[in-house]
Amino acid sequence: MNNIWIEKYRPKSLKEVVGHKEIVERLSAYVRARNLPHLLFAGPAGTGKTSCAIAIARELFGDTWRQNFHELNASDERGINVVRGKIKDFARTAPIGDVGFKIIFLDEADALTSDAQAALRRTMEMYSHICRFILSANYSSKIIEPIQSRCAIFRFKPLRDEDVRKLILRIADAENLELKEDAIDAIVFLSRGDLRKAINALQVAASVSKKIDANVVYEATSSVRPEEIKCIVEEALRGKFLSAREGLKDLFIKYGLSGEDILKQMHQVIFDLAIPEEKKIEMVEKIGETEFRLVEGGDEKIQLEALLAKFALIGKSFRP
Amino acid sequence: MEDWTEKYRPKSLDEVIGNKDAKNILRKWATSWNSSRPPEKKAVIIYGKPGIGKTSSAIALAKENGWIVIEMNASDARNAEKIRRIATSGALNESFGNDGSFIPSKYGRRKLIILDEADNLYERSSEVKDSSMLDKGGKKAIIDTIKKTNQPIILIANDLYELLKGSGEELRKLCIMIKFDERQIPKYEIVSLLKKICRMENIQVDVKILEMVAERCKGDVRSAIKDLQSICIGRNRVEQSTIQSIGYRDRENTVFDVLKDIFKTKDFQAIKRGYEVANESPEDFILWVSENIPLEYLDIADLARAYDRISKADLFLGRARRKRAYNLWSYAVDLMSCGVAVSKARPYAVNVRYSFPSWLREMKSSKETRDLRNSILKKIGRFCHVSARKANEFLDEVRKMSQGDIELACSLVKKLELDGDEMKYLFGERAVEVEKLLKKGAKEDKTRKLVMEQKKLF
Structure with a gap:
């Protein structure tokens, strides 16, 4: 193994995204039209919000996705200064390539103070000709209404057990793991619909043994x-x-x-x-x-x- | 009229009242100077409240041993330069007597350097313009001097924390620390000292008054003598009715005194006065109080009541900080002091040693590790598209998987650009292994490159 699996198996395109069929369909339509509104992804952790945002960028921008996709974590920098500084600076720079806009992905946007959120809404409008925002949040209600009304809102639900199971099997296959049925059950149970948790649990267990049963899972992940x-x-x-x-x-x-x-x-x-x-x-x-x-x-x-x-x-x- | 505190300053250690154990340690240390080589600990720190005999003991010790005293106190500027000058003239080499005559150390006696008020070094101050008046580098010079000296040194301080903080930490290893405790001075000894002075001065003072003076001084013998002198001025007879004229003395209360008042009494006046004198900001003081609540309040009901008030005080502080509404501080202070005091159903008979907020100490001592972790979390966060805070949720997992899978560990070093300390934090004992593998890998890469280039050439 030479990577953290949550990154190694992060979807490269929208169709690789696990679950959320309707959401993926609508997002794909935006990509085909090569245009999108501001987006707000709301939902619990590990359900694919960040993955969808990155997948959109990869499909839209191709090789230049990293230059056109700017990621900011609001829970690390949550004050109004970030909005007035970093965000504004990036928003007004010209996009690279032929798409005509770039994307600012504001992760954990519900951590922004209300002052910062208020400052954000003007920025969203002023630079909308060259910049789109994708906000992610656990709860959409933590985002002030003026911003909500400027975004298309997508609600991500916890993944269904069978979706988690499918992904776990796919990874186990790719990594040549011998995975017992009860191990899969254990991982599904522990993850509670959070894919990040599920994949991390699998990788920790795999670092202990290539043959994995429920015991290995529980022991390895006993936090x-x-x-x-x-x-x-x-x-x-x-x-x-x-x-x-x-x-x-x-x-x-x-x-x-x-x-x-x-x-x-x-x-x-x-x-x-x-x-x-x-x-x-x-x-x-x-x-x-x-x-x-x-x-x-x-x-x-x-x-x-x-x-x-x-x-x-x-x-x-x-x-x- | 001569100052009685000087006139009756003890001539020998035995005349210093109370603190027997502390005095014995001092004596033992002095004897250790009798051999030809200086002892391992060349300096002592005497610390404790004002007026309980610290300086007197130091001087008396010198007298008993026939040492010459060189004294520096806060009235002298004590920057590095000055301390070194005194030290080199006194502690290291030959010296002059107090009358200016030269005493070669061969024939001369030992010299004791007494650095009084050692906790009051003004190392930095914006009030003082003339930098030669500051005590810049004073602590460091003291430490250097102790290391080099062949002569005994005594540091005297009220506040041990102040002296040992920052660069003073090193003093811990170099010095014997001797505490003078005001509680180790029995009241009756103070009374009999006062009686003796009255006798020598030929003044008749009602013994009730002497007792009152001894009681009020709370172990501060010097202030007791001063009080006595001020009562006696211009009289040769003092009746009990004169007692009202003794004013309250604003003594340098430390945090510990206030804590004691809070936990042992319900005396709001004393607590409020004590807090004002102790001069701590409410944001620090709340840590002092909360640290010590569970040590004193053993009954759960008292504990919960006290914490309830502390937590409300804390809310006021938070609001004050956010909104700059510092008027709120006064309510917060009342809650955390008087509020905690009345939280006990009855006073406890326990004798508690109140302690410094361990929280502050540990936050300070763990700062490096915490910074290290934060830096790793940031790197993981950037790599995995999450915030540092979220990364902390699966830091344990990353740790486990990379300790179980050395190949992954190696690749993470490159992907996350980890430095040596960060590797140690993440990989624990396996960090060494990882480093070796990486070096080997780098070498192999080099050879491979060389081989490729060779092939190209031919």
Whole structure:
């Protein structure tokens, strides 16, 4: 192996895109007409938003696709300066080749601040003669309406199990892997319709063994983090606040997780805990409250510590 | 009238009250200078609150051992140049006595350099125009001097953190650190010292007043003596009714004092006053408080209440930062200080050593690793068309697959343009292997090229 498979097997053209039949058809029509409106791709992670954008560029521009396709990650640079600087600069340069426009792909556009989004809409209009925008977002509702109204919106759904299965088999075939039926089931189950997850899981398993069964998959992909997060929550419920707090510090410092990441994973973990159902709901409420506070500008470390203290109190209410 | 604090400065270590253990360590260190070679640790740092006998002990130690004292304090500029000059005239070579006479070290005695207020080096300041008045390079000069000296050195500081921060870190290895603790000074000893002074001055003071003075000074013996002197001026008899004239002294409260007030009392006045004096920004102070809540509040209910208030204070701080609404700070401070204080159902009897926010320390010490990871994440993100944040979601996977598949690891080095540290981070123990393979590959490429060129030639 000499590449990361999520890149190696990224579709080179629209017809290679897995699933999303109607979407692909409409996008192909744009390519044939050699023209497209601004696009907004909405949907969960790993469903093919970026792949579709790249495939469009490859088909439209051919060899010059890299010069005409500018990729920007809004979640890394989310302020208004990016819109006024980088984006505008690229938008007003002339396209190379005969298509007449170039594409700015703004990934995770829902991470842009509302100021930045507001600044973006004028740019979209002003340079529309030489530049098209493709925005991707997990939720279209996080994009302000004026931008939504300037875009054709495409909704990407999580991929169906059989689509994931098909792709996994295709890759296994190309890589000469011996894949047991239960291994495929395991990967499909773990990925929950997220192709990036599925392919990564397959590659990790393949790096351990060429013969892959469910055990190999589970062992190879057993992720430390959900376990650790579960541990932290349990320690807090047991009233061992200090050790829970140490664990939390590791998540921030050693694993580089953001407060929101941790909250999201805590939310998932709670339903696996052996505690009264009612307490689970109480905990969900506290997690929600904490995330709300992060959005309001709270410090993630202090707010999450306070959440652990609340868990400790909840734990006390049902501990004998 | 002579200043009593100078007049009654202890003449020997025994006269310094309290801190027996600390004084014994000092004495032991002094004896280690009796052999012909200087001891391993040529310097000590004495640290602790003001007025509890640090400088007095240093001077007394010199007297007991017959050493000459060379003293520098914050009233002298202490830049690298000046320290070196003093050090070379005193610590390293021959020296002059205090009267200016030359004392060759062969016949002369040891000289003790006392660097008082060592935590107050003004290494940089925009207020001071004349740069020769700054203490530029002072810390470094101190460190150099300690390394080179053949003579004993004592650094004195109130704030150990301040002294050891930045380039001062090296002092940790070079010095013996001795803490003078105001709690190690029994009140009755202060009272009896005050009594002795009254006797010598021939003034009759009600013992209740002496006790009150000793109580209020909180271990700061110097301030107790000053208070006594100010009460006694122009009198030869002091009655109990005079007590109101002793004003409150604004002492240099440290964060630790405020923490103690917050966790041990519900005294809003003391807490608010303490916070003002401690001079920490609320954004730092909230870290101090939250760090120490679980150490003191062992009851979960207290803990949760305190954290609830801390988290609300934090919200105000966040809002203040975003909207530049710094008026909000005052509410935030009340919540994080007084709010936490009233969160306890009852005071705890535990004796807690409050600690520095570990968060700050670890963020600092882990900065390199975090930068390294971020740089890798950016590279992976660019390559895989995702944000660095999303790349972090599958960093573990990339790690696992490349550690399981050395060929992949090698190709990633080229594709992602990883440097040595980044390789170590991603590939762990296998990084060495990868590097070897890459070198070998590069060599083979070269030979292949050479062979091709040769073929072309013929």
